[in-house]
Amino acid sequence: MMKKKVICLLAALILPLLLPPSLARSVIIERVVAIVNDQVITLTELQERAILIRQATGNPNIPLKEILKHIIMETIQVQRAKELGLEVPDEVIEDYIKNFKRENRLTDEAFQKLLREWGIHLEAYKxxxxxxxxxxxLVNIEVKSHIAVPEEEVREYYEKHKDKLYLLSAKAKIADIFLPWGGDRETTLKIAQSIYEKIKLGKSFKKMAALYSRGPYAQKGGEMGWVRKGELVEDLDHFIFSPETKAGDVKLVETPQGVHIVKVLERQNRNYIPFEQVKKEIEKKLYSQVAEKRYKAWLDELMKKAYVKVLL
Known part of the structure; x- marks a missing residue:
């Protein structure tokens, strides 16, 4: 049966060659580059699709043979969709084009100009x-609707990868009094040491910060909020996240920019992003991996059942 259909298709394409010249002039001869079941793919169609595919991928050098292979796979899927009675209403296509124009801020005229630049007709784009x-x-119905990712697999992935993907470094809530070096380094250091000694004797860190700090957090009593290990200069980082440092500890630290008097208000050692917080993200990742494998297997099966003859 399939062989008869193919012969009919070829006959329809060859017949104009046998017509008298007066009739043959009105017939456009198309070169056939592939036959997929009972459907032909012409060179014109291949060239039009090549423009769109190269444009979509951003690769102008994809060989025609590779594009033809892609078109054949698409044709087989479209044929299967039609077997199932699937359709795409015209209004859905029009909505797609409207969204495309809106997202790219294109007027109707600019959109038509873009199509001309691409070298394709509106009908081909539709x-x-x-x-x-x-x-x-089709893929949603025949592949994706049959995929479910069990929660135990999601949790297993989390446990297996949490040290690499979901580890949070240690963090600390700190307050800081900052004095830039200025012109006289020795005087700046003496002032900083005097402030530090007063704090050690019980003076309010907040009040001393408001009075003496030249840092951006002075009016907040020096409170900088939470910082993670590795975010500050090495000398500050070393004190704040040292195993010996406890909440309430204060230290004077010299840096290239000036003198810091740092107080650790709270400390949290390294921990993990909670499972519930990343559960959906992992589900999506695992779903995509399964969907890709299932889609490939499903498409391979469709291809095996199809009659395909490449003539390019």
Whole structure:
């Protein structure tokens, strides 16, 4: 049966060659580059699709043979979608184009100009959109709707990868009094040491920060909020996150920029992002991995059942 259909298709394409010249002039001869079941793919179609595919991928050098292979796979999927009675209403395509124009801030005239620059007709562009939506519908029905990722697999992935992907470094809540070096380094250091000694004797860190700090947090009593290990200069980082440092500890630290008097208000050692916080993200990742494998297997099966003859 399939062989008869193919012969009929070829006959329809060869017949104009046998017509008298007066009749043959009105017939456009198309070169066939592939036959997929009972459907032909012409050179014109291949060239039009090549423009869109190269444009979409941003790669102008994809060989025609590779593009033809892609078109054949799409054609088989579209044929399967039609077997199932799937359709794409015209209004869906129009909405897609409207969204495309809105997102890219294109007027109708600018959109038409873009199509001319690409070298394609509006109808070819609409057909491309229709194919994409139709195939998406088909894959959702025949592949994706049958995929479920059990929670135990999600948790197993989390436990296996948490040290690499979900580890949070230690953090500390700190307050800081900062004195830049200025012109006289020795005087600046003496002032800083005097402030430090007063704090050690019980003076309010907040009040001393408001009075003496030249840092951006002076009016907040020096409170900088939470910082993570590795965010500050090495000397500050070393004191704040040293195993010996406890909440309430204060230290004078010299840096290239000036003198800091740092107080550790709270400390949290390294921990992990909670499972519930990343559960959806992991589910999505595992789902995509399974979907990719299932889609490939499903498409391979469709390809095996199809009659394909490449003539390019």
């Amino acid at each position: 057909n491309e959109i229709k194919r994409r939506i139709l195939i998406s519908k």
